[in-house]
Structures are given as structure tokens and as C-alpha cells.
Amino acid sequence: MTWTNPNISLIGAPGGRARLDTPALCVDLDALERNIAIMAARMKGRGVALRPHCKTHKSVTIARMQVAAGAIGICCTTLGEAEIMVAGGLPGVHITSPQVTPSKIERLVALAARAHLGLTVAVDDLSNLAVLAAAAAAAGIELGVLADYSAGHHRTGAATEDDVLSLARAAAEATALRFRGVQSYSGHIQHIAERAEQLERARVRLSILGRLVAALRAEGIEVPIVTGSGTGTHEIDAASGVFTEIQAGSYVFMDVDYHRAMAAGLNGPNFETALFVQTAVVSRNGAVIPGGYVTTDAGLKSFATEGPNPELMSGGPAGATYAFFGDEHGMLRFPQGAPVPALGDRVELMTPHCDPTVNLYDAYHVVRADTLVEVWPVDARGKR
Amino acid sequence: MTWTNPNISLIGAPGGRARLDTPALCVDLDALERNIAIMAARMKGRGVALRPHCKTHKSVTIARMQVAAGAIGICCTTLGEAEIMVAGGLPGVHITSPQVTPSKIERLVALAARAHLGLTVAVDDLSNLAVLAAAAAAAGIELGVLADYSAGHHRTGAATEDDVLSLARAAAEATALRFRGVQSYSGHIQHIAERAEQLERARVRLSILGRLVAALRAEGIEVPIVTGSGTGTHEIDAASGVFTEIQAGSYVFMDVDYHRAMAAGLNGPNFETALFVQTAVVSRNGAVIPGGYVTTDAGLKSFATEGPNPELMSGGPAGATYAFFGDEHGMLRFPQGAPVPALGDRVELMTPHCDPTVNLYDAYHVVRADTLVEVWPVDARGKR
Numbered sequence: 001m002t003w004t005n006p007n008i009s010l011i012g013a014p015g016g017r018a019r020l021d022t023p024a025l026c027v028d029l030d031a032l033e034r035n036i037a038i039m040a041a042r043m044k045g046r047g048v049a050l051r052p053h054c055k056t057h058k059s060v061t062i063a064r065m066q067v068a069a070g071a072i073g074i075c076c077t078t079l080g081e082a083e084i085m086v087a088g089g090l091p092g093v094h095i096t097s098p099q100v101t102p103s104k105i106e107r108l109v110a111l112a113a114r115a116h117l118g119l120t121v122a123v124d125d126l127s128n129l130a131v132l133a134a135a136a137a138a139a140g141i142e143l144g145v146l147a148d149y150s151a152g153h154h155r156t157g158a159a160t161e162d163d164v165l166s167l168a169r170a171a172a173e174a175t176a177l178r179f180r181g182v183q184s185y186s187g188h189i190q191h192i193a194e195r196a197e198q199l200e201r202a203r204v205r206l207s208i209l210g211r212l213v214a215a216l217r218a219e220g221i222e223v224p225i226v227t228g229s230g231t232g233t234h235e236i237d238a239a240s241g242v243f244t245e246i247q248a249g250s251y252v253f254m255d256v257d258y259h260r261a262m263a264a265g266l267n268g269p270n271f272e273t274a275l276f277v278q279t280a281v282v283s284r285n286g287a288v289i290p291g292g293y294v295t296t297d298a299g300l301k302s303f304a305t306e307g308p309n310p311e312l313m314s315g316g317p318a319g320a321t322y323a324f325f326g327d328e329h330g331m332l333r334f335p336q337g338a339p340v341p342a343l344g345d346r347v348e349l350m351t352p353h354c355d356p357t358v359n360l361y362d363a364y365h366v367v368r369a370d371t372l373v374e375v376w377p378v379d380a381r382g383k384r
Numbered sequence: 385m386t387w388t389n390p391n392i393s394l395i396g397a398p399g400g401r402a403r404l405d406t407p408a409l410c411v412d413l414d415a416l417e418r419n420i421a422i423m424a425a426r427m428k429g430r431g432v433a434l435r436p437h438c439k440t441h442k443s444v445t446i447a448r449m450q451v452a453a454g455a456i457g458i459c460c461t462t463l464g465e466a467e468i469m470v471a472g473g474l475p476g477v478h479i480t481s482p483q484v485t486p487s488k489i490e491r492l493v494a495l496a497a498r499a500h501l502g503l504t505v506a507v508d509d510l511s512n513l514a515v516l517a518a519a520a521a522a523a524g525i526e527l528g529v530l531a532d533y534s535a536g537h538h539r540t541g542a543a544t545e546d547d548v549l550s551l552a553r554a555a556a557e558a559t560a561l562r563f564r565g566v567q568s569y570s571g572h573i574q575h576i577a578e579r580a581e582q583l584e585r586a587r588v589r590l591s592i593l594g595r596l597v598a599a600l601r602a603e604g605i606e607v608p609i610v611t612g613s614g615t616g617t618h619e620i621d622a623a624s625g626v627f628t629e630i631q632a633g634s635y636v637f638m639d640v641d642y643h644r645a646m647a648a649g650l651n652g653p654n655f656e657t658a659l660f661v662q663t664a665v666v667s668r669n670g671a672v673i674p675g676g677y678v679t680t681d682a683g684l685k686s687f688a689t690e691g692p693n694p695e696l697m698s699g700g701p702a703g704a705t706y707a708f709f710g711d712e713h714g715m716l717r718f719p720q721g722a723p724v725p726a727l728g729d730r731v732e733l734m735t736p737h738c739d740p741t742v743n744l745y746d747a748y749h750v751v752r753a754d755t756l757v758e759v760w761p762v763d764a765r766g767k768r
Contacts, residue, residue, distance in 0.1 A: 001444065001471045001763050003464065006487055021487040023768055055711060077712045083387060097681070097712060100727045101664045103390055103405040124667055128727060155679055155709050156667040163669070187710060280485050283508055283540040285547070295539055297481070297768075301743045305690035306708065324690065325539050326571060327439060327739055328461045328481060328768075343484045343512060355711055359685045360743065362766045382746045383387055384407055384681075384712075 005363055008375055016372035018346060022280040023298035025361040026348070027376075029368050031274035032062070032252060038271065039234070039251050040069040046238040051075050051094060051227060053249030056355050058380035059364065060088030062252060067091065073118060075227075075247045079104055080383025082119065083111055088379065091117035094227065096183065096247065098148065098156055100128050108132075109139045120144035120225075122183050124158050129170050129177070136176035144180045145171050146225060149212065151184040151205050161212045168221050181225030182216070184209050185247065190232030191261045202236045210242045231271070232261055255354040256308045276313055276348045277302055277357070278365075279330060286331070287340040294341050296322075296330040298349070304356035315347035322349055389747055392759055400756035402730060406664040407682035409745040410732070411760075413752050415658035416446070416636060422655065423618070423635050424453040430622040435459050435478060435611060437633030440739045442764035443748065444472030446636060451475065457502060459611075459631045463488055464767025466503065467495055472763065475501035478611065480567060480631065482532065482540055484512050492516075493523045504528035504609075506567050508542050513554050513561070520560035528564045529555050530609060533596065535568040535589050545596045552605050565609030566600070568593050569631065574616030575645045586620045594626045615655075616645055639738040640692045660697055660732045661686055661741070662749075663714060670715070671724040678725050680706075680714040682733070688740035699731035706733055 007024060010016035020026075043050040052066050053075040063074045063085055073092020076082040085093045099108045099121055112119045123129045123145045136143040147167040150157030158164045164182065171179035186205050192198035209226070216223050224244070229237035231250040237243050250258050253275035262270060279298035286293045303310050303324075310322045310330070317338035325331040332347060334340070341347070351357040358364075359381055366374040391408060394400035404410075427434040436450050437459040447458045447469055457476020460466040469477050483492045483505055496503045507513045507529045520527040531551040534541030542548045548566065555563035570589050576582035593610070600607050608628070613621035615634040621627050634642050637659035646654060663682035670677045687694050687708075694706045694714075701722035709715040716731060718724070725731070735741040742748075743765055750758040 001468045003468060003471075003767055006491060019487065021491075021768070022485060080387065087386075098666050100666050101406060102728070103403065107390060107405075124669055125727060150669060154670050154673065155713050155715075157669065159669040159672055282482050282484050285508055285534060285541065285543040286538050288543055289538065300688075300690050301740055304684075305688070305740075306684050327743075329539050331539075343509060344486070356685055356689075359711075360766070382744070384405070 005375060007365055007372065010372045011375060012371065012373070015370050017367045017370045020278050020365060020372065022278055022346070023302045024278045024365045025358065025363070026276050026278055026365045026367055028274045028276070029366050029373060031272040035252050035254070035271045035274055036065055036069050039248065040071070043238055043246055044070060048238045048243060049245035051092060051245050051247055052252070053096070053247050054081055054085060054380065056249035057252060057358060058378050059376055060084065060090065060379045061376045063088065063090050072245065075249070078384045079107055079111070081380040083107070084380040084383055086111055086115045086119065093119050094146070095121040096185065098122055098124050098128055105131060105135050109135045109141065109143070112136070112143050113139060113141050118144070120146055120180050122146050122148040122156065123167060123171070124148040124156050126166060126170055129167060129174070133174035133177050142176055142178050144178045146181050146183045146227065147171065149182055149184040149209065151186045151209065151228070153185060153187045155187060157184070161208070161215065164212055165215060165219070168216050172221055179221065181223045181227065182213060184228040185230070186228065186233065187230070190230040191257065192232070193261045198233065199236060202233050206237070206240045206242050213242065231258060250354055253354040255351045256311050257353050273313065273350050275351055275354050275358070277310065277351060278346055278348050281332070281341045281343055281345045281347070284340060284343060291333065292340065293331045293333040295325060296332050296347060297328060299326050299329045300324045301327045302360060303351060304353040306356065307353040310349035310352055313348045313350050315345060316341055389759060391749055391756065394756045395759060396755065396757070399754050401751045401754045404662050404749060404756065406662055406730070407686045408662045408749045409742065409747065410660050410662055410749045410751055412658045412660070413750050413757060415656040419636050419655045419658055420449055420453050423632065424455070427622060427630060428454060432622045432627060433629035435476060435629050435631055436636070437480070437631050438465055438469060438764065440633035441636060441742060442762050443760055444468065444474070444763045445760045447472065447474050456629065459633070462768045463491055463495070465764040467491070468764040468767055470495055470499045470503065477503050478530070479505040480569065482506055482508050482512055489515060489519050493519045493525065493527070496520070496527050497523060497525050502528070504530055504564050506530050506532040506540065507551060507555070508532040508540050510550060510554055513551060513558070517558035517561050526560055526562050528562045530565050530567045530611065531555065533566055533568040533593065535570045535593065535612070537569060537571045539571060541568070545592070545599065548596055549599060549603070552600050556605055563605065565607045565611065566597060568612040569614070570612065570617065571614070574614045575641065576616070577645045582617065583620060586617050590621070590624045590626050597626065615642060634738055637738040639735045640695050641737050657697065657734050659735055659738050659742070661694065661735060662730055662732050665716070665725045665727055665729045665731070668724060668727060675717065676724065677715045677717040679709060680716050680731060681712060683710050683713040684708045685711045686744060687735060688737040690740065691737040694733035694736055697732045697734050699729060700725055
């Protein structure tokens, strides 16, 4: 079935932002540009490379903006994201999750063969490494691999330093593989709001990682890349001298969750909220009930639901709060005595957790002040 | 960027189900067909019509199967769903949520003009009704409306019986509108697992609704349609004599949430689980840790997260449990001493809440036993 986003017709129209068909996922282009510039400058200042994670935005356009600002490449969680980024001409695409099933390995090798600007993949298992080596050899290509080290997160990654050494040796020996370095993502440290605790835990991991890289080099294994980190620990990690590059992703948009975790920033300006959902009031019969509310047209199919609730950014009475109210509806509670929003009134909400919220939409509505300036596809949404 | 689902090539191949590119949203076609047949027969036996809710499946194919089995039409929550269902040739499309913003009303009137097999919309506000009447008159069409009554749920719907009477009178008087009846959805009663409590609360609502319909008819207002209900209360509501039709949706698939709520069914066979996600083991380094686990490739971008956790249906050691482990990964914990799953092993998981899980995927992988027989698009996903 063909279906056209009705907001396309509003691009460039005066006041288009106030007339969007809702719910609409929106990007504040000024804030996005500033966030991209701040992170690029910060990493440049530290002499550390930036290979931002596209799992946040899944957008070729935003990835290109990051590379134009100095990023050396793009990280992807899923193979489908990597296929989209390579098709979009992005350089230095790195897949941060192991690819193990036969169909994924077939796709990976085919992608590597056409990724002329670089492709690497994380590996955390010797048997997987052997399968990749055989598949790359059969295809007549050289596949770049990074040994994934769990760093206490234990989602993926080799569990011990010895396991990383074994992976590095095996990769160095496999003729169709090229060992490119080590990946270590401390996902469990990203969201610690207590800065002293986060620093202490990060330093423990950094010390282990530094020792591991030294051990590899002591064996004569080249380790050109040490990659990892995220928005929550990018400052600690970039200053550590251990990482050669940083994989942060959420900084482009920010969200309720990251604003809470980063309220006490280490230094420098914090990132701005560049992502929000515009929703409209569609029912107001709840306003007559004590503890009144109105119903909006964005619910649990329009926001990530595994974290905090969305938070009001603009529109709606001061002090109003949002709660989920079913698949396609939200409840906007307002303080006693506040003016009751009218049918059709717009409310803009900060997303609870940016990555899985973006994953619910086909398109970004890109605004500057009151104007819808562009509509960008969420290119890699749903691509696994 | 063009991107093709790699599983298309497996359609009809022997043992294709075991070789799916993962994570894959799957439909057990036998179970789906049985669920559709059971509900159709049950409603026919009660002399009540069925207008199932497509917000669950967002699929033209499944909607057509429901109509072929006797459903008189299809309910939609969003206008985008209705546009897709009308384009798919479905009859009797009813939009269960008020449409209030200018862009939605413009689209609604345009849709009504081309919906030759019927279109109705819920209305819960007199000012909205007046705007709809003017828009329909300007377009030279007659728009069918149902007065939405909140029934204690208060998400949408008029708050009082008097408000419903006012809406019905105003609709009856508007030349471009046609009053078609009353909608009343008791969403808050759908998921009550304690059957006696559910029955009691449903009976209170049914008695109020029955009185309301009688009051409308006593005024000489025709009420051809009394619509509402859901999978959780379809038996109570169909037997009530109040509803002329039932809007149940989730019965086609079922999920962890509905199986818990419906464990003590009132009568007749229960619906089967017809929807699941197939995921593969992608990392097993966590298996060496006490309280061992492996990591699979389906995480919080692959399941609804606002309810219970996904539950193991097949694959994996007996007694294994699933927990979310980030955007694209899950943690499969297994009992001490159980065999550790191998890399690439498949696990099939019941979805926590079917509607918002389906909303995360572009396609259904339709299986019969071990064969992938078809791939269906989730036609209305992302259409608001």
C-alpha cells in the first residue's frame, strides 16, 4: 500500500511546525548541529577519534553530518544498519555486535566486498572467528575484525583478558582476516548519575583495558584501534589515553534518561535536547474530573517505554506531566486551576530514551524555529 | 536506501523456519486461522457482529482473513491505519479515536469520499462534531459518526450520558453527518485476571450503557450500532444483549499478558499463541559465569517493553528465562547444569504484549510447521 507522510506538504511553509500532522518525531536542527560540533571539537581537543554510533539515529543524513564534522566513521549495532550506512557512502563502518548465524555471515561478507571505504566487525568467540575467516577466504576478501572485550558488561565480548589474547592471535594468523584492535563497551557505566562512582568504576575498567592492550602490543600484535565508550563516559574515556576512538551516539539528541545521568557534567557545555515528539490534544472530557487531564495522540507506540516518562518541553500548562494512556494516547495532567488545553493544542515532549523512540518512526521532521525545513527518513529503522 | 528482507529467499524452502535471519517476527498460520475461526463462530453463535480491531496486526492480509470468516468490517485506532485498510479494499472501516486536528480532518473527509464500502469515526466533543459536519458538508459527502462514551475508562469518550445524548442529537441534526450509534470501550476491564471482579465491573458498565441506548431510542434516535469490547471481555459483552458488535483484536495472536488475564476462560476453547519472535544466540561468554546465560539478538527494539518479559516457547534449555539486555540483545538465563546453547541456536519467544511488538517490525514471517510459507508486510506500521 502506498502512503505518503502528510507533513511533506508543509516543508518550508510559514509556521509549519505548529500545523504538523501528529504525532510527529521532530529534530531541532540548530541543536543537532551544535551537539555534533561540540562533540567533534571535544574529541579533537583530546586527540581522540570519533566513530559515533548510528543505532541512536539510524539516519544516513545525520551520519554524513557527523563525518563532515570530523568523525572517522560510523558504528552500527545491526548488520542491517551497516548495509544502509555503506549504501549511503559512509566510511569506516564498524559493526559492534558479533555476527554469527549463516545468513548474517553471508550478508556480512557480501557487504565487506562492496564496502570500499572500510568495514570492521566485533568478534568475541574463537569458533565464530574461524567461521568468519573461512567465509572471507572463500569470498576472496580481507575482513577487518576487532576483539570484543566484555569490560564487566558481559552482554557481548570475551570474558577474560586471556580470551582476548587468543582472539587476537587467531585473527592475526588468519590470512583472510585483519586484526584491527580491541572493542570494549562499558554499557553498565553509561547511566550512573553519581559522578564519583562513575569515575571510579570507569577507572577500574580503563586500567584493565590499558593492561590488556599493553599485553597485546608486548606480543608484537599491532593494535591500531581501541574503541568503545558512550555519551555517559565520553569525557572520562577520551581523557584516559587508552581509547583511540569514542563510539558515543546519544549526544546528538539527548533524552530524559541522559539528561538525568549527565546533570552533573564533568566539564564543558552539556548537549542540548535536539529530539522531541509533537503530539496534539484529541480529547478533553477528562478535564472535568478532579485531578483533571486531557488526552493526546501519542502513546506507547510513540515513545520508548522501558525508561522514565516523556517530559513536557513546550505547549500545555506549566507543571503539566505526561503519562502513557494506551497504544496511541497519552494523558496530560495539569495542575489544579491551570487553563485546560483546547482540542488540537500542540504539546512537545522530550523522549524518555532516544534510541528506541526513534526506532518507532519512519521519518524525522526537521525544524528550525517555527519552520519545518526538511523530512529525513529513519533509513535503518527495522533493518536487522 | 533500498533494502530487501533476506528471508524472502527462504519462502517454501524445506526447513526454512530454522534458518531465518533473526530477529524475525513470526506468525503460526495454523494457530492464526484457528483463532480467527473460533472468534467468528463464537460471535455468530451469539448473534453479534464482529468488527475486529486492526491496531493489533496492522495487516491488510489478516484483516481480509477476518472479513472472509464473517467480520462485518475493521476497526482502526489511527487514521493512517484506516487509510491503509480502505486502500486494501476492506469494508466497514471504523476509526475508534476522535480525529480533531485540521490535517486529520482534511485526510478523514478525503478518505470518506473514497471509502465506498463504509467509513465511520468516533466523536466525543460537540465542537469537534461541528467541525466534522462543516468539513463533510464542504466536501459534499455524508460522514458516519458514532458517539464515543467513556465507560469509566476516560481515555476518550464523552464523560456523561447527557453528553452522549447531546452528541447524538447534534449528529442527527447535521445534514452532512449520519448518526450511526454508540461506541463504548472499557479498556480498564480487559486485563482483570480475577474473573468474578471482571464480570461485576463489566455488568455495571453494561447496565449503564444499556440505559443510555434505551434513552437515545426513547428520543426517537436510531442506534443501529453499539460497538466496543475487546478480547478480555468479548464473552461477557457478546452475551449482554447491549452490544450489536464486538471490536476484539488481540485474539488473533495472543501474548504473555492476555494469556495471564484469560487463564480462567469463561467457556469454550481459549485462543492460541499465533505470534512469536525468533531470535538467535549470538554470544555465549556469559555462560562461564555463575548464574550463566547466553546473549540473543532480540532486545528492547524487538519487543514491547511496557509489560511482562517475553516467555520462551521453543528452543533453549528447559526452564530458561529471557530478560532485556539492551537495544538489540536479550539475556537467556538457564538453570544450573542445563546444556549451554550453541552460537546460532534459535529460541522462539512469546511476545509480552502483541500490539506494540508488531509495531516494531516491517514484516510477518508466516510459518506452517517448519516451513516459511509467506512474508506479509505490517502494512499500517508507523501510519498515524
